[in-house]
Amino acid sequence: MSTLEEKFEAATAAREIPGTILLATSSDGKFQYQKAFGPATPTKPLDLKATMILASCTKLMTTIAALQCVERGQIGLDDEVSGVLHELKDPKILTGFTEGENGEPIYEAAKTAITVRHLLTHTSGLGHDAMHPIYPKWRKAMGHPPYAGDVQQSLLHNITIPLMYEPGTSWSYGVSLDWVGELAARLNNTTLENFMEKNIWTPLGIKNLTFHQDLKPDVKKNLVKMTSRNGPEGAKYGMPQREAGKVEWSDEIIYEDPTKYEAGGGGAVGSPVEYLKIMHSILANDGKLLKWETIGEMFKPQLSAGPLKAWMDYIGVPFLQGAFSIPPAGTKMQWGIGGMLWDQDAETGKKKGTLCWSGLPNLIWTIDREAGLACMYAGNVIPFGDFKSGNFQVLFEKEIYARYEKFLKEGK
Template identity: 30%
Template structure:
């Protein structure tokens, strides 16, 4: 193995050279089954609005800086569900309403009538654990369907339960956008899934994660709890510069598996390394090898779901699909993330498990090539081109080194 670390280091330095127009910060880490093989980072955790005051008032990024994970939280929610599956407390094809009764009364949104009122239809199909885990139950996020904010307004709820004043009510009152099992729609399925986890385990989600995922792996800095040292969020503006803000306060009373965790990239990589090694790291096991195998199998069940995910994954999920302008040949959904990699120019292995958070916290686990990695940088919008440009260099040089 001969990874050209100098080229990756230079790419990070170039990406963060002007943190007001380039990336404000970035970290990239990779590991094989046996050891970490690359770590590089640069830029600033906190930046003053005036560039002239950067050296005086800025706080440099560190390896253990705390990021907002957003949807990178979903991997932990999926692992939690799979732990319960191992214990025989649920199965993927269980009707999830036996654990969360609100699923029995969820409606299907059909549109608005002439007076602008909601048209809701009863749902007579069971919603399964697998559908919640694969975003095929019919729930959708507001940023992927422009009708949802109006639906939420009519129902007197927020569009998601994650924010400061959010509640379980915001989740359970939101209707389906399609019948269970028909489509892939990225949404709140993992939030419902972790309600199942809480019900079966009789533990709040924070406590469940800490006891069953983080503590066994020696992770002490990933949590739903507010962290005063958390880095800023950078928002793209029309003039090509960033606007830096304190991350918005998240729900402190109720936690959901779809978003809300905060933590460091090295700690998150420990979760990925455990999956790469079949569920074990440094003598601690969080999943059995056969359960990890399930995560890397396709769990979409019809061609419509595959077509939906192909469109979703191609647009923003990673640089190589965006560049190709079409789905990768093996692009589908497993458990915990999407699967893709066949034919990628970098040399990535087929059926690599990969996902991200909204603020560009990308990760992947490649069992074929024996490597996992993160590329994080807490900027918005999702899929920012500068992030993808850095990721492409990092991944390409990483796989060159693995092949050497």
């Protein structure tokens, strides 16, 4: 029977999956796994110095930044954010459009102010142009330029949008964490890059995470080339194809470089190996980033009935079953602060109480405090939801849990 390593070597060589980095650590650091497979570029093998487009894996760092502000007493989890984020004062809900080809937007005033917790749990009412067609239609009706997340456009242009529902009553993946990044920066009269450098990266000895590749030469030098399953172009916001062919090298731009802004919801690029240091700090409750009671709040279910139903509907779409990081149909799920929260053990290997989230080019981090194990699967391929990558991520995680359990039994 082939080993885990042999399977990944064969799969990356055959271009079933792109070059991939697999990482794991126990809370005490005695159990470690770090391995790179396959190519980083058409001419360069992947190694553990590689950097990748992290996309929505950025959200964990932005969440930590906001929680640090809460711990300092700068704002409370259930405080309104409009005193700092004045753009979110007196929010309006977009309920539809008047009749006709050039219909005008119809709004109603929200009755509930947006809080920090709403933003951190995606219950603010804000969505995203790439997922909710109402926004491109709204921008056209308003005469606004379209959303442009990969070009030199203002971050505030992209994220200053009306709500889709009353805050706290539903769930929608969108620009909420971009606003959280703005919140942390404004509260401290700095940039999000500088805040994370001082309060997250430097305390952990992290050198190669950033929003700006031009600030850190090793990030740019070691950046893997993007790959695509659906063809070399136009795949970033496409849908994964279950019967798609081999991965191909792609020149599609995920992030503009240099970039003018720092998107807390998905703008970071850097080293998966160093990102693991952040995960380990949370797993170990080492006090370097957050207090133990704050970390405890991250792992508590946050969604009431209405938002929970919307969240379960979001991940329960039949044609995405088996896609990368999507829970098996019927799995009980919740949402914590920082990521999705598994509410039961699952056949894919995830354990109840595990907090995790993913990034657009098919990366995923998981933190299981009960077992004392954190894992990261990092392989840059678009579009998100890659089925083949999903299969290999499950293979990796199951094997790592088995090795960790053996490690514990042997008393090493």
